Amino acid sequence: MNKRIESKRTGKIFVVILLSLGAIIMMLPFLWAISVSLQGPGLAYVTPPQFFKPPYHFDNYIKVFKEGNFLRYAANSVFVSVVCIVGQLFSNSLIGFGFAKYNFKGSQLLFFTALCTMMIPHNIMSVPQYIMWHNVGALDTYLPMTVKMFFGTAFNVFLMRQCFMGMPNAFYEAALLDGANPIKIFFRIYLPMAKPMLATMATTTFMGSWNNVFEPLIYLTSESKYTLSLGLLYIKGNYEHNIELLMAAAIIAMIPVVVIYFFAQKYFVEGLSSSAVKG
Amino acid sequence: MTKKHKNWGWVFVSPYIIGFLVFSLYPIVFSGYISFTDYDIFNPPQWVGFKNYITALNMADLWMGFRNVFTYVLILETLQISIGCILAVLLNHAIKGISAFRVMYFMPVLTPIVAVSFVWTYMYNPMYGVLNYLFKFIGLGPFKFTFSGLWVEVVASIAVMSAWKGVGYTTIYLLAGLQNISTDVNEAARIDGAGAVRKFFNITLPLLSPMIFFLLMKGVIDAMQVFDAFYVMQQATGANTTVIGTLIYNNAFEYSKFGLASAIGWISFIVIAILTLIQKRAEKRWVYYE
Incomplete structure (x- = not known):
């Protein structure tokens, strides 16, 4: 019986990991857009791309x-x-x-x-x-x-x-x-x-x-x-x-x-x- | 309900009757009529018989349009149904904070396509877009996405965006379907010693098949008429990425060829009807009803 509960718990952890990974992919475009929307002029064209890097320009x-x-x-x-x-x-x-x-x-x-x-x-x-x-x-x-x-x-x-x-x-x-x-x-x-x-x-x-x-x-x-x-x-x-x-x-x-x-x-x-x- | 009040039903549904006549029946009949005429809205319609239908069937753009739209539907529905099934099964677990996940997966469904298209076009940019940058880490690309001169690449990129935007919708319906499956079946499978994967393919999927069928029928009908996603995502790259929706839009609202646009609309209606019938015929081969 204990074994079953344990396997159920690992199963749940596995589900949470999968769901979190999926959620990151789903949210990426939004997060990316927010990050860019706070950047100063010109930084949007820089490679490698900057992710939530201060200073934040809320005045945009x-x-x-x-x-x-x-x-x-x-x-x-x-x-x-x-x-x-x-x-x-x-x-x-x-x-x-x-x-x-x-x-x-x-x-x-x-x-x-x-x-x-x-x-x-x-x-x-x-x-x-x-x-x-x-x-x-x-x-x-x-x-x-x-x-x-x-x-x-x-x-x-x-x-x-x-x-x-x-x-x-x-x-x-x-x-x-x-x-x-x-x-x-x-x-x-x-x-x-x-x-x-x-x-x-x-x-x-x-x-x-x-x-x-x-x-x-x-x-x-x-x-x-x-x-x-x-x-x-x-x-x-x-x-x-x-x-x-x-x-x-x-x-x-x-x-x-x-x-x-x-x-x-x-x-x-x-x-x-x-x-x-x-x- | 009460016999005395029977006729009150007419009073309550009268807005629907007016709406049906004015906004559904009349436009359909009128659309059928003008598809047999030359009509530019300013001069009265001129009867031309089947000319518009013949012109439409001889247009290269119509066939390119069907090619593009079929490719789009195929990629979109494959992604949406398969990912939707997996997500629904995962989201069906009783875990703390599961509703937060549900909101996140549903978020793209809510947001305006124009706003979303700005973000995706920027992410797809081959020069400084974030996707090529991320793909490099897993050894993929570089791609040109919607900026490509290859029609397949453009159509696939738009289909991926649409799948991202719509998968939350598919998932909610599949989740509702899952919650209707009685726990006895799952319990019985567990006692028989079936593992999670086996349970998914041998029990969950067959019991979910009526809902998948419904979503597939609805999804194909909707996706065949796609306009917004292509209108806002297309770049001028030289690749022919016409779809039926943009073809009708251009002919009607750009060139004022309302007769031709209507004929294209009816041709696409026939194609959609045939696709729906084929799906209905195939239904008994894979859809399992209890």
């Missing part, structure tokens, strides 16, 4: 913020992301509730179409959607990126439906006897219970919107409207000989998503894995 980060419209891009990204989150939370919870709690005629077929839309390649959709927004004169606005978020997206509808299906119907019947209407039942009783799933959805929506580069690229033409990802591509050329500033800009763009994930992590893994198993 301040320089990036002062350069051009960087702050503006960040503010634009925040705005677009917040609108997308509001739209997604509102629409997907309503739609998911409808599919989960009402067995109306054609609901099965309608839900099946939702699953089908998940399989349509976005390569096909981007061209006609662009033409559509062109025809209503909404190019170079945030409408193409935000409006559709208020009408539900297939995967999130699916998640919300799963979530509401897991909640007992008895609450509904009870509330009805008390004279509540369906809207009230939804907002007062079921929606508060879905908070963990809503947190997951807010996080994934934020990630999707913050990291989105294709849509800003095709829809936005005025530089003052650029989101952070597009703005980064735009200012890339200015930093051709100041890699340390480019790295600082990249780190700044990464921070918000990492921070938000850190706080929402508990819900996030839960939501993802529960959907993955059933999906």
Whole structure:
């Protein structure tokens, strides 16, 4: 028996060593970027490469913020992301509730179409959607990126439906006897219970919107409207000989998503894995 | 639910119905239509029959695009699934601080591709990049990575970056799959005297195969449409590293050939559909359902 415990312990140490090695490889690009972002001008091109060698130039980060419209891009990204989150939370919870709690005629077929839309390649959709927004004169606005978020997206509808299906119907019947209407039942009783799933959805929506580069690229033409990802591509050329500033800009763009994930992590893994198993 | 309220279902799902008609059904039908027309957005579409499809199939770039994208998918999925499986098994241990490891492996998934591409392009730089410097210690290289004139080297370098960025995502799903495997099976194997490696190949992998299958199907569909990674990582080196995503982007949004771009989109859709069907046919050969 002792032997078994011992072998289990060496096994665990072995696992930790492997995981640490892997983690170093995974974190290397980030560490490298942070190291370079703190260097003085010119040092980024030195061989052998310098790793976290003082003096540290924290003012590189301040320089990036002062350069051009960087702050503006960040503010634009925040705005677009917040609108997308509001739209997604509102629409997907309503739609998911409808599919989960009402067995109306054609609901099965309608839900099946939702699953089908998940399989349509976005390569096909981007061209006609662009033409559509062109025809209503909404190019170079945030409408193409935000409006559709208020009408539900297939995967999130699916998640919300799963979530509401897991909640007992008895609450509904009870509330009805008390004279509540369906809207009230939804907002007062079921929606508060879905908070963990809503947190997951807010996080994934934020990630999707913050990291989105294709849509800003095709829809936005005025530089003052650029989101952070597009703005980064735009200012890339200015930093051709100041890699340390480019790295600082990249780190700044990464921070918000990492921070938000850190706080929402508990819900996030839960939501993802529960959907993955059933999906 | 209550019979009286049945029709409230329509009220709740009405945003979805509007969204489906406006943002899914109409664009698909319209895309099918304009793929048979000459359309530059400013003049009305001119019906041209199959001309766009014939033009597309005669484009060298289309075939180069498929060559590049197939290579990309092959490298990316091999790396992601194999490393993902190993990581999931390792992360499934009850060890103190395991959640810190999970966060670290998931970090690349979260970060914006544009920011990530700056870092990787700098690391890949053949002159002063850190990767060649590190590779020298283990006797590899020097490589030119994305700066190479060889298409394979460029595509492989981009695939490696994508694998780094996406493996955390694959791992989370595989971890969820692992946690669904009942402990009885593992216990039985242990009593029978199976070692860790044998257990992995004879028990864990077969029981995980449905999840691997799901990830492979989804991964191939997504990777076939890759745009971002190539758009932000490509250097002007003379190597043809077109992919279908950039080909559609260029034809539609650079040259205003919306009909041709749509035709290319539908051709790639057919290829993706065939690949998916092949995978589905092969499913019963290797996927194990309890």
